Amino acid sequence: MAPGKTIEPFWWSLFSVGGVVAAFLVPVHLFLHGLAIPLGWVSVTHARLLAFVGQPLIKVYLFVLIALPLYHCFHRLRFVLEDLGLHRFRAPIAVLCYGCAVAGTVATLWVLIRV
């Protein structure tokens, strides 16, 4: 990397994109999968869900839905930890947080490819 340049803008752009995805898509899925389906307000059969997740476009959608907000979340967590006074651990906190987000991306890809 060129002197004086940092990778920060890259993480900030992922933070921003993930924030948009989380704002638009997460509430309705949380309502559906977290409350409506478990409590039996609506019924979605397993066969129907299986047919859904097998489609390539749905897989792309699920990747966007699950992987991108993770960068948003861990970016925020990083700065919360710093704001709580852990400035001395800036580097390890950043590595740990973004490492978790990258691990989440790999896990998401792994699950979606095998479905």
Add this chain to the structure above:
Amino acid sequence: MTVPQSARPGLYYPKMPLGWWLRRPNYIRFMIREVTSVFIAIFLVVLLIEVHMVAQGPEAYAAVVAKLRSPGWIVFNVVALAFALYHTVTWFKLTGVVQVVHLGERRVPPGLVVAGAFVAWGVVSLFILYWLLVRS
């Protein structure tokens, strides 16, 4: 001129007590907004597990749904939904400030940009519900 690549020179961190954010309602709201993201992340991991279990077969999927029916998870998801909505509202409000939209020569007022985001959000959410529940 060569600039040595130092670790972000000039950053100054004032010494703050651990509970600095408890001092003002504004600071507390800021912290809550930041922490909402943890709940969203946990939900997304659960969702990924659900997708995985759907692939494992009907029994595995039914077991996950049964687990999510337990009081602990219902409470978690109610809180997480409230936090997710809080994130949506704060994010859209920010969008009005950050995202400058021009229509011809004139700038669209921020309030209208925010309103547009909410309308788009409603449409997207209804479409997802329709797609998953109605359309066969």
